[in-house]
Amino acid sequence: MATGKKTDLGEITIQHGPYPELTWVAVFVGWGIGGLIAVSIAYAALILGFSIEGSELAAILGWGVLRGVMRRSSIVENNINQTIASAVNGASSGIMFTVPALFILARTEGLETVDDFDLNLILLIIFASITGCVLGLAFVIPLRKQMIDFDRLAFPGGIAVATILKSPGAGLKKAMFLMSGAIISGMIHLVVLITMGEDHDWQAGAQFALPSMLNIVFYISIMTIGVGYLSGKGGFWFGAGGFICYFVLSPVLQYVGSDSVQEIVTNPNAMRLQLYRPTGIGMLIGAAVGGIVAAFPLIRSAIHSMHAASKEVSTDLASQNDEMPIRLLYGAIVAGTVALIAIAFMSSEEMTLWRAALMAVLGTLWVWVAGVIVSECVGRTNWSPLSGMTLIAVTIVVMIAKAGMSDPAAVISSMIVGVAICLAVSQASDMMLDLKSGYLVGAVPRRQQMAQYIGCWLGPCIVVFLMLLLNEQYEIGSDKLPAPQATALASVVDGIMSDDVPSYRYAAGAGLGLLLAFSGLGGIGVLVGLGFYMPFNIVMTYTVGNILRIASDRWLGKKFSHDVGIPIAAGLIVGEALVGVGYALVMVF
Amino acid sequence: MNGLRFVGQILLWLGFLSAALAACSQKEYDFLPDLEKVSLSKLVDGASISASELQQHSAATIEELSSEELETLCNVVAPILAKRADDAKRFGRLTNKPVADLTPEELDEYVSFVIPVLKEQSLARAVDEAKQKAGTFGENAEEPKKSAKSFGKKEFISKRTSLIENKWPTVNWLWYGLSMILGIGGVVLLRKTSKSKETESSRVAEEFSIVTRSLTDLQLRIGELAANLEKLAPQDVVEFIDETCVDPFTDFADARNALIQRYGLRAFAEIMTQFASGERFLNRTWSAAADGYMNEAMDSVTRSNAHIIRAGELLEKYESEHQAK
Numbered sequence: 001m002a003t004g005k006k007t008d009l010g011e012i013t014i015q016h017g018p019y020p021e022l023t024w025v026a027v028f029v030g031w032g033i034g035g036l037i038a039v040s041i042a043y044a045a046l047i048l049g050f051s052i053e054g055s056e057l058a059a060i061l062g063w064g065v066l067r068g069v070m071r072r073s074s075i076v077e078n079n080i081n082q083t084i085a086s087a088v089n090g091a092s093s094g095i096m097f098t099v100p101a102l103f104i105l106a107r108t109e110g111l112e113t114v115d116d117f118d119l120n121l122i123l124l125i126i127f128a129s130i131t132g133c134v135l136g137l138a139f140v141i142p143l144r145k146q147m148i149d150f151d152r153l154a155f156p157g158g159i160a161v162a163t164i165l166k167s168p169g170a171g172l173k174k175a176m177f178l179m180s181g182a183i184i185s186g187m188i189h190l191v192v193l194i195t196m197g198e199d200h201d202w203q204a205g206a207q208f209a210l211p212s213m214l215n216i217v218f219y220i221s222i223m224t225i226g227v228g229y230l231s232g233k234g235g236f237w238f239g240a241g242g243f244i245c246y247f248v249l250s251p252v253l254q255y256v257g258s259d260s261v262q263e264i265v266t267n268p269n270a271m272r273l274q275l276y277r278p279t280g281i282g283m284l285i286g287a288a289v290g291g292i293v294a295a296f297p298l299i300r301s302a303i304h305s306m307h308a309a310s311k312e313v314s315t316d317l318a319s320q321n322d323e324m325p326i327r328l329l330y331g332a333i334v335a336g337t338v339a340l341i342a343i344a345f346m347s348s349e350e351m352t353l354w355r356a357a358l359m360a361v362l363g364t365l366w367v368w369v370a371g372v373i374v375s376e377c378v379g380r381t382n383w384s385p386l387s388g389m390t391l392i393a394v395t396i397v398v399m400i401a402k403a404g405m406s407d408p409a410a411v412i413s414s415m416i417v418g419v420a421i422c423l424a425v426s427q428a429s430d431m432m433l434d435l436k437s438g439y440l441v442g443a444v445p446r447r448q449q450m451a452q453y454i455g456c457w458l459g460p461c462i463v464v465f466l467m468l469l470l471n472e473q474y475e476i477g478s479d480k481l482p483a484p485q486a487t488a489l490a491s492v493v494d495g496i497m498s499d500d501v502p503s504y505r506y507a508a509g510a511g512l513g514l515l516l517a518f519s520g521l522g523g524i525g526v527l528v529g530l531g532f533y534m535p536f537n538i539v540m541t542y543t544v545g546n547i548l549r550i551a552s553d554r555w556l557g558k559k560f561s562h563d564v565g566i567p568i569a570a571g572l573i574v575g576e577a578l579v580g581v582g583y584a585l586v587m588v589f
Numbered sequence: 590m591n592g593l594r595f596v597g598q599i600l601l602w603l604g605f606l607s608a609a610l611a612a613c614s615q616k617e618y619d620f621l622p623d624l625e626k627v628s629l630s631k632l633v634d635g636a637s638i639s640a641s642e643l644q645q646h647s648a649a650t651i652e653e654l655s656s657e658e659l660e661t662l663c664n665v666v667a668p669i670l671a672k673r674a675d676d677a678k679r680f681g682r683l684t685n686k687p688v689a690d691l692t693p694e695e696l697d698e699y700v701s702f703v704i705p706v707l708k709e710q711s712l713a714r715a716v717d718e719a720k721q722k723a724g725t726f727g728e729n730a731e732e733p734k735k736s737a738k739s740f741g742k743k744e745f746i747s748k749r750t751s752l753i754e755n756k757w758p759t760v761n762w763l764w765y766g767l768s769m770i771l772g773i774g775g776v777v778l779l780r781k782t783s784k785s786k787e788t789e790s791s792r793v794a795e796e797f798s799i800v801t802r803s804l805t806d807l808q809l810r811i812g813e814l815a816a817n818l819e820k821l822a823p824q825d826v827v828e829f830i831d832e833t834c835v836d837p838f839t840d841f842a843d844a845r846n847a848l849i850q851r852y853g854l855r856a857f858a859e860i861m862t863q864f865a866s867g868e869r870f871l872n873r874t875w876s877a878a879a880d881g882y883m884n885e886a887m888d889s890v891t892r893s894n895a896h897i898i899r900a901g902e903l904l905e906k907y908e909s910e911h912q913a914k
Contacts, residue, residue: 012823012880014881015880015883073880074882075880145865149862149864149865166875168879169827169875169880248606249613253613253614257614257615258615260615261616274616275612301854322866439872440872441872442875498748500751502617503756508608508765511765515608516605518780519776520776520783558836558839
């Protein structure tokens, strides 16, 4: 049946029958790879304190299994496999950031009982996680058109995944560029890890005797340069946000700040944690809300077209619907909200129904706003402010819970609702990234959206039990299992319990974000806010990638960027990500 | 008009930077009573004291102390923290290089200072492990494993600032508000000049011509591909798309804002929906051809062609409406 034709790339065999996409093979391989990555990354995250994006790894493993072992040849089938695997893995970053905080908080006076888990509570956490996943996806799917079709956000991670998926058909030259990028960044990252460990910064400012307040430090990461390159000029304002902090505000605050501010102005880390980061979180919220208002006609148009498509079955090719039915998404939002009310209500005997409803409804609204913020940040820069958004979520629910409940009950119920919100936001950004890679390989969005739902329930089941097992064996928060991210969240919850929340700084930041959002310069508020929020060493290295892209577009032409620059940059991301995962596993075992 | 736009940009950024300064110019610490600030300033960073040690010096928690009691406590704790910070630095200095590289004086110091500390740490670890084993198998099996909390300068400050009832004055709202008014003035100017610019600017006209030209190119090329795909080998399809379609798609996308400025957001959304679907289905054509599924490639290019034709029809419709105005 199959006929072959010899080409420059080798032989492309003509295949007959339907093009494999959402198949059982893709589902089972996706579950398997996703489970494997989720366990590895979750375990590493508890020890090392950072989570690793699993999409590129899933695409490569899927490529190996589907093409190499099973001899299947469908780019879009591998895209579905990768979508499912990253949906499963999405739980590891969400749960590892939140649930272990309960074990750590249990060491605080008065909260000793918050880690007394019984089977009901464990099931409730899993149920909350799955509910969060369903809600996050239902909210973000209608925004696909706006972010990918209209705004055409870059999603550097999505480009990297698509480049991997397309590599078998892209020609030897592009495959070589991808491989070279991966080998170079992998080798450099390995050398950096061996010689410098986890703290790999180049203190350029100190070396050239520049003032410490300028914070001229480069994060030694070739991957970050690749991400900056793929973001292109669209990521310019992210860098500008960081420069505003350390090149404009800090030098001026040295003269106009209060004594206590002047005291820390030469310590960029303290400036970021105490002043710029909370202001940046506020800016992200303000800019996102302003962005939603400004883009409302586009969002309305996208939802309207989903409504129109669901009402009629058209024979006209240009009018056919490729999205999930909008009514199903409305149903998922309603069911998710009701489930969240039930979860909050069952989380503690002290919980009243109205309080549970308030927590769930505000939490659901926050899922939408935070989903937009995180997706937009990932789309424009590849960096996710997930921890900041979870922080606000937990602040909102703790504030509601602690007015009228005992401290342990308030902490348990807030963290359970917080887990749901964190998972929702993490699934939303993962879905949008996968939809971008799907767009680039020509996947049908509806099938990808179904694949994400098929994958998202499995991660919480695996990761929650892994976490309980590890806690039983090693004790989370101990030297063997320090869980740095959860420790940070625990200290924040501790602060919220004693009313130590910089809400005034969030409010001021929100005003700044709104101002930029309404300036008419699209997306600038979110990007500048993210520049305030992120460590400046990452911003500096990312800016190098931005400059390289602008230079290559200008002097070597856009064709060069597409044919050479993008495959190399995608390779830079892949190589460092793979070495990062490998190194983490070697360190752990 | 460009001058006004420039003024708008200046006002926006001046307002933004000034408001950001107002947001970051003070800390909660500034609102503590002077006596407490003096007391807390005696504590050094980089060292801490455990909760049980703290209890030996004060029965009340840090939050429960009066300013005078806090002063007394800080006077007691400050020398302890200072010594621990010094010891930590000394320990780091002596252990940062191999023992063989130490000078004779450093070696003496190592024996008298570092070795006892290491012994103490090792003993503490052994005790912890023994306690854990006893906890797992013995009568204390149900007792939760807890670690003691410690307090450094940061915790002292955090506990005291948490007592401040109204922290909102930490942001200088008058300064902030005035700056925001300046920024809003900038936004208004930018919006006004932008609206006038939309109809006049030669850049918009240039971008619009790129949009129409690239869409016409795409209609021709995708139409040609759809008509001839059955005769082409898979690799030829991949090469045709790479060589002839990527640039017009990129050009259209880069110039797409001209559509908003010329026709408004609704028309932009309608045209972009068709354009993006056309691009996505051409990407699918590429993937299917690269994988050898030529039937799928044929279906996909037909669909892509239909979307791009519809995008062109919409563009014509809105252009004639625009001309009629």
